Amino acid sequence: KTAVVTGGASGIGAATARRLTAEGARVAICDLDMERALQVASEVGGEAFQMDVTDGGSVRDAVSAAEEALGGATVLVNNAGTDEFGFFTYTTPEQWQRVIAINLVGVLNCTHAALPAMQQAGYGRILSISSEAGRVGSKGSAVYSAAKGGIVAFMKAIARENARYGITANSIAPGPIETPLLMGAKEFGEIGEKVIETMKSATQLGRLGQPEEVAAAAAFLVSDDATYITGETLGVSGGL
Numbered sequence: 055k056t057a058v059v060t061g062g063a064s065g066i067g068a069a070t071a072r073r074l075t076a077e078g079a080r081v082a083i084c085d086l087d088m089e090r091a092l093q094v095a096s097e098v099g100g101e102a103f104q105m106d107v108t109d110g111g112s113v114r115d116a117v118s119a120a121e122e123a124l125g126g127a128t129v130l131v132n133n134a135g136t137d138e139f140g141f142f143t144y145t146t147p148e149q150w151q152r153v154i155a156i157n158l159v160g161v162l163n164c165t166h167a168a169l170p171a172m173q174q175a176g177y178g179r180i181l182s183i184s185s186e187a188g189r190v191g192s193k194g195s196a197v198y199s200a201a202k203g204g205i206v207a208f209m210k211a212i213a214r215e216n217a218r219y220g221i222t223a224n225s226i227a228p229g230p231i232e233t234p235l236l237m238g239a240k241e242f243g244e245i246g247e248k249v250i251e252t253m254k255s256a257t258q259l260g261r262l263g264q265p266e267e268v269a270a271a272a273a274f275l276v277s278d279d280a281t282y283i284t285g286e287t288l289g290v291s292g293g294l
């Protein structure tokens with residue numbers, strides 16, 4: 055299989071690229087950060103492609119290049135995402151636009167670009183990395199929570215529309231995972247530190263998750279062991 059993994063240059067995306075490659079997939083590591091994407095590609099044996107998920111043209115170009123190099127992609131992992139921590143009252147419309155563009159519109163752009171090849175193949179696996187924030191809301195991440203909740207609903211609708219083509223669409227809702235994104239929350243000062251500590255103590259397992267633990271669930275949901283699972287959201291959050 056050929057898999058497109060967005061945001062594949064870091065954290066959960068890089069771990070997923072590594073896991074899928076190990077299981078025999080040809081993996082297109084698509085990221086804004088080409089330098090890190092090339093580094094991860096050389097480590098895991100995939101191929102790197104420059105992609106800005108917020109830009110439909112950039113997404114189409116990268117998906118076409120990946121399809122030309124690796125064959126039609128029948129797996130899409132919508133993983134690219136980011137957050138800007140802060141209580142909603144103090145955020146600006148410009149921040150909302152950025153957070154929604156990457157976390158929600160990015161998923162729309164990539165799914166739109168990837169669906170035709172899957173429909174033609176009569177087979178596909180679309181997996182989007184949402185967040186527990188999208189199911190229960192997260193203090194200091196209101197707009198991010200809204201975007202991630204949108205992903206869950208979008209995947210359910212895509213599952214309904216594409217079941218007839220043999221395509222499944224699911225989401226994973228990670229809890230606090232030790233990646234540059236989460237640890238970068240500290241740059242936003244006290245609120246960022248608090249978000250990490252609160253989330254950690256809210257998990258039943260009492261610890262942060264590792265990117266590989268999300269990658270394992272991702273590999274399952276895009277595999278042929280998950281043939282009868284669609285429209286679902288799987289929490290990978292230590293019981294959060």
Ligand code: NAD
Nearest residue numbers: 061064065066086106107133134135185228230231233235
């Ligand atoms: P990360 O910051 O380590 O990696 C994100 C990657 O996305 C980076 O390589 C970055 O360059 C890339 N990216 C950012 N904007 C992009 C764009 N416009 N186009 C293409 N690539 C872009 O983050 P992570 O923690 O591995 O997060 C991966 C996903 O998991 C995100 O969707 C995030 O919201 C979600 N998530 C993370 C956590 C967590 O605690 N780390 C929890 C819940 C959900």
